[in-house]
Amino acid sequence: METAAADTLTTADHPAAPHLPLVQHDPWLAPYAAVIQHRLDRFHARKAEIVAQAGALTKYACRHQQLGLHYDARRRGYWLREWAPAAHALFAVGDFNEWDRGYTPLTRRDDGVWEVFLSEQTFPNLTPGSRYKLHVHAANGQRDRLPATVRRVVQDEHTKDFSAQIWRPEQPFQWTDQQFRINNYVKEPLIYEAHVGMALEEGRVGSWREFADQILPRIQEDGYNVVQLMAVAEHPYYGSFGYHVANFFAPSARFGTPEDLKYLINEAHRRGLAVVMDMVHSHSVKNEAEGLGNLDGSGGLYFHEGPRGQHPGWDSLLFDYGRPEVQQFLLSNLRYWLEEFHFDGFRFDGVTSMLYHHHGEGTAFTDYAQYFGPEADEDAILYLQLATALVRECKKSALLIAEDMSGMPGLARPVEEGGLGFGYRLAMGLPDYWIKTLKHQRDEDWSMGGLWHQLTNRRQGEKTVAYAESHDQALVGDKSLSHWLLDARIYSGMSRLQEADLLTARGVALHKLIRLVTLGAGGEAYMNFIGNEFGHPEWVDFPREGNSWSHHYARRQWSLADNPDLYFHSWLLFDRAMIQLERRTRFLAAPTQLLHADEDNKVLAFERAGLVFVFNFHPERSLSDYRFFAGQPGSYTLLLDSDQPEFGGYARIAADVKHFSLPDEHGTPFLSLYLPSRTAQVLQRGK
Template sequence: METAASVTPTAAPLLPLVQHDPWLQPYAPDLERRLARFQHRLQEITAECGSLTRFATRHNFLGLHYDARRRGYWFREWAPGAQAVFLTGDFNQWDRAYTPLTRRDDGVWEVFLAEKTFPNLVHGSRYKLHVHAANGQRDRLPAAVRRVVQDEHSKDYSAQVWRPAEAFQWTDQTFRVANYVKEPLIYEAHVGMALEDGRVGGWREFADLILPRIQQEGYNVLQLMAVAEHPYYGSFGYHVANFFAPSARFGPPEDLKYLVNEAHRRGLAVVMDVVHSHSVKNEAEGLGNLDGSGALYFHAGGRGQHPGWDSLLFDYGRPEVQQFLLSNLRYWLEEFHFDGFRFDGVTSMLYHHHGEGVGFGSYDQYFGPEVDDDAVLYLQLATTLVRDIKKSALLIAEDMSGMPGLARPVAEGGLGFGFRLAMGLPDYWIRQLKHQRDEDWSLGGLWHELTNRRAGEKTVAYCESHDQALVGDKTLSHWLLDARIYTSMQRSASPDLETGRGVALHKLIRLVTLGAGGEAYMNFIGNEFGHPEWVDFPREGNQWSHHYARRQWSLADNPDLYYHAWLLFDQAMLGLERRTHFLNAGPARLLHLDDENKVLCFERGGLVFAFNFHPERSIADYRFFAGAAGAYTPVLNSDSAAFGGFDRIDPGTQHFTLPDEHGTPFLSLYLPSRTAQVLQPTK
C-alpha cells in the first residue's frame, strides 16, 4: 500500500484549515499530503468495494453467520499464517479435529455447518477455534465473535452462538440526535458500577434505574464505558479482547439494545467509548498472534507493544486491519443504534512515542517523523464512515497533544472529529487543589486555562472524569474536603470553615468550567453530587470487594446532606444551559478580572457570570463592565440555601446598568465570598 510520502498532491488553494490558522502555513504541504493520501485510499476502496460503507462489512463475512437458504451456519476466519484451523465446541463434543476449515486464496479459512450434520449447533452453544500455527496448537476465540461467555468454574472464555427466537423490537425509529442535542451535556457512565449494592450491575438495571436520574438531571448524552468484552473487569473496559461482543457480564445483547432504546425514548443520545488505540495481550481471549505469524492485526516486534499500557498496537496501514476496525464502528452504529463514539487514546494512536513523557509546545511535533501517518489515515476514514452512516453522529477525540485540525472536517485538512476533550482542565484543577490555597489562585491563569483552546474546534469541557475518580487519585470533592467527605456532610446553618469552603468551591469549579471551558460539558457518574469515594474494581488487593465499584445514590437523595445540595445545583446549572444554549453562542467574553478581590466576570450568550473566589471578602456595590446596557435578572445563584449556601443574595432583585462618564454600561452587584451568580438580560 502507498505511504504518506509517496502521494504528491497537485497545486491547489490553501486548505481552509491553513487559512484559518496562519501558523499552519509552513505545514500546508504536510496537510495537503495527508488529505491526498486519504482521497487516494478512498478511491482505492471505492474501486474495490463500491463505497466506504460497503468496505466496512467485514463483520458480516467473518465469524459465525446463519444461512437460511442453505439451512446451516457459515464460519470464516482470516488467519493467513495458520497451518490448519478447526472449529470445536459442545456441538461436536469439543473434538478439536472433527470440524476442519478450508483455506481460501485470500488467507480466510471457512466451513459450512449444515443443520442436519450438526443438529446440536443451536442458540446458546459454545465453541472455539483450534489453530495449528508456527507457535503451536492453541484454542482461540474468533476475531469477529459477537458473544463471549466465561465458564463459571474454569473461568475460561468461549464463543457462544447467539440467535434468539425473537429479535429485539426497536421503537426509536424517529430519534435523531440533532433534535435532542443542541449542545452535548455528557454523562460518562460505567454500567457495572452504577448500582448502590455491591455487585456488577446490568444493562437493563441501568436503563430502568439510572437513566431516569440522568434525564432528570438534565444531561442529553450518555457516554457508555466498557461496552466491548474485556477479560479483566478492573481495566475499566480499556483492555478490549472481543471488539464485536457486548460485555456478557452486564447481560445479553438484547439488554444493551433495551438500554439504548430506552435512552432514546427519554431523549438521550448514546455514545460508545470505543477503544481502537490498542488491544489486550491475552492470546486465549484476544486477537494477539491469532495465526501464529507474530503480527496479523498488530505491528510485529517492538512497534506492536505499548510500553505504558502492556497491550498490543494495531497496524493501521494494513487494509485488512482498516476493514476490521471500520466494520466494528459500523456494527455498533447499526446493530445497537449508538449515536457516535468517544475515541479513547487518540494521542497514543497519532504518535509513535504515544505521547508518553512528551510536552507538546511546537507545531513541528504535529508533522514530524514521530507522527503515525497510518493512524491519521485510519482516523480520517473512521470519521468519514461514521458520518456516512449517521450524519448527525457525535464524534469525540481523547487527545492531549493539541493536534491541529483534529476536530475539523477531513475536507478542510482535518481529521473529522466533532469535539476534542479539554484534557488540560481536570489536570489544572487537581494541580490547584493539590498545590495551592485557593486564596493564592491566579484568576488570570484560570481564565487562560478555560479559554486557551483552538479556535474553530469544539471542545468538551470537564473538571473531572473517570481518570480522577480512580483509586490512587481523588475526586474534586475529596480534594476539597478530605476526611470531612465522610464526617461533615450533614447540612448545617453554620458549617465548619473547611466544610463550608469545600461545599462552595465544588459549585464554583463546576459552573466556571461549564460556563467558559468549551462548547460541550462532561461529568462522570456520581461526581455531580460529589460522590465520596474513589473507584476501585474487585481485585486481589482489595479481597475482590465491590465496595468501591458502586455509586451511593442514597447520599444524593438525602435532603439533609450537602450531596443533595450539590445535585440540585448541578441540575440547575444544566437547566440554565438547556434553556439559554449559551454553549452554542460562541466563546465566553471576559468582562472583568480582579486578582486582588478574586473576582471574575464574563459574558456568554448574553448571560453575565460573576464569580467571587475570595475566601472571606464579601463586597457590596461591586461595579464591573456589563458588556451591554439594560436590565439583568438573576437566574442562578450558588449561595441559595437549596444549594447548601447562606442565602446572602436576593434572588428577586433586578439590576440595571449605569453608565460611566464615557457611557460605558456597568453593573453593581453584591458579591458574597465564594459565590457565583448568573444574570440574564431582561427583555
C-alpha cells in the same frame, strides 16, 4: 501502503495546499500546508481504492458480515470463517462436537480466510446457546482461540475460561426509536459518562437493563442529553474499565445479553437521550486466549510485529493501521455498533497514542512541527480520517469525540478542510489544572487571569468538551474534586443538620464554583462522570486481589444524593440547576467575552449568550457595591445563585432584585453587585 514522508514535504510539492480552509483559518499552519494536503490526498486516494473495490465506504465496512459465525437459513446451518493467512490449520470445536479438536477442519481460501459449513443435520447439538472456539495450528503451536469478529463471549463460572456462544434469539429485538433524531434532542452535548457495571448502589455488577430502568431516569431528570457508555465491548479483566478490549464485536456479557443492551439504548432514545460508545481502537489486550494477538502465529496479523506492536505504558498491543485488512476490521466495527445497536456516535479513546509513534508518552507538545514531523503516525491519521468519514456516511448527525492531549491541529475539523473529522475534542488540560490548583496552591493565590487562560485556551473553530473531572480523576491513585476539597470531611462533615465548619463550607462552595465556571467558559460541550454531579464520596476501585475482590468501591451511593439532609443532595440540585440553565439558554453555542478579572479580590466575570457569569473566589472577602464592566447596557435578572439555601448556601443574595447597568464617566456600562465570598451568580440581560 505508502506512508508519507511528512518531514520532507514542502508547499512546492502541493501549490494548492495553502488554500486549505484549515491553513487559512490558522496561518501558523502555513509551513505545514504540504503535509496537511498530503494527508488529504492519501485519504482521497485510499477512499477511491475502497470505492473501486466495494462500491462505497459503507459497503467496504462489512468484515463482520463475512467473518465469524453466520446462520444460513437456506442451507440450514452455520458458516464459520476466519482470516488467519499464516496458520497451518484451523478446526472448529465446541459442545456441538464434544470439543474434539481434530474432528471439524476448516478449508483455507486463497485470500487467507479459512471456512467451514456446519450443517444442523450433521451437528444437531449446534443450537443457540452452544459454546464454541477455533483450534489453531500455527508456528506458535496449537491453541484454542476466539473468532476475531465473535459477537458474544461468555465466561465459565468455575474455570473462568471464555468461550464464544451462538446468539440467535427467536424474536429479533423490536426497536421503537425510529423517530429519534440526535439533532432534535442534542443541541449542545451535555454528556453523562457512565460505567454500567458500577452504576448500582449494591455491591455487585449492574446490568444493561438495571441501568436502563434505574439510572437513565436520573440522567434525564438531571438534564443531560448524552450518555457516554464505558466498557461496552468485551474485556477479560473487569478492572480495566473496559480499555483492554479482547472482543471488539461482542457486548460485555457480564452486563447481560445483546438484547439487553439494545433495550438500554432504545429506552435512552425514548427519553430523548443520545448514547455514545467509548470506542477503543487505540490498542487491544495482550491475552491470546481471549483476544486477537498472534491469532495466526505470524507474530502480528492485526498488530505490528516486534516492539512497534507493544505499547510500553499500557501493556497492550498496537494495531497496524496501514494494513488494509486491519482498516477494514476496525471500520466494520464502527458500522456494526451503529447499525446493530443504534449507537449515536463514539468517543475515541487514546487518540494521542494513535497519532504518534511515541504515543505521547513523556512528550510536551510545544511546537507545531511535532504534529507534522516523522513522529506523526500517518497510517493512524489516515485510518481516523476514514473512520470519521464512515461514521458520517452511516449516521450524518453522529457525535464524534476525540480524547487527545497533544492538541493536534484540525483534529475536530472536517476531513475536506484538511482535518481529521471529529466533531469535538476533550479539554484534557482542565481537570489537570483543577487538581494541580487544589493540590499545590492556596486559595488566596489563585490567579483569575490564569484560570481564564486555562478555560479559554483551546483551538478556535474546533469544538471542545469541557469537564472538571472524569473517570480518570475518580480512580484509585487519584482523587475526585470532592475528595481534594474535603478529604476526611467527605465522610464526617456532610450533614446539613449541623453548622458546617470552615473546611466543609469551603469545600461545599468551591465544588459548585469549579463546576459552574468550567461549564460556563470551558468549551462548547460539557461532560460529567457518574456520581460526580453530587460529589460522590469515594473513588472507584474494581474488585481485585488487593481489596479482597470487593465491589465496595465499584458502585455509586445514590442514597446520599437523595438525602435532603446532606450536602450531597445540595450539590445534586445545583448541578441540575446549572445543566438546566444551559438547556434553556443554550449558552454553549455562543462565544465567551471576558468582562473582568480582579486578582486582588479574586473576582472573575464573563459574558456568554447574553448571560453574565460572576464569580467571587475570595476565601474571606465579601464585596458590596462591586462594580465591573457589564459588556452591554440594560437590565439584568438573576437566574442562578450558588448561595441559595437549597444549594447548601447562606441566602446572602436577594433573588428578586433587578439590576440596571450604569454608565461611568466615559459612558461605559457597568454593573454593581453584592458578591459574597465563594459564590457565583448568573444574570440574564433583558431584551
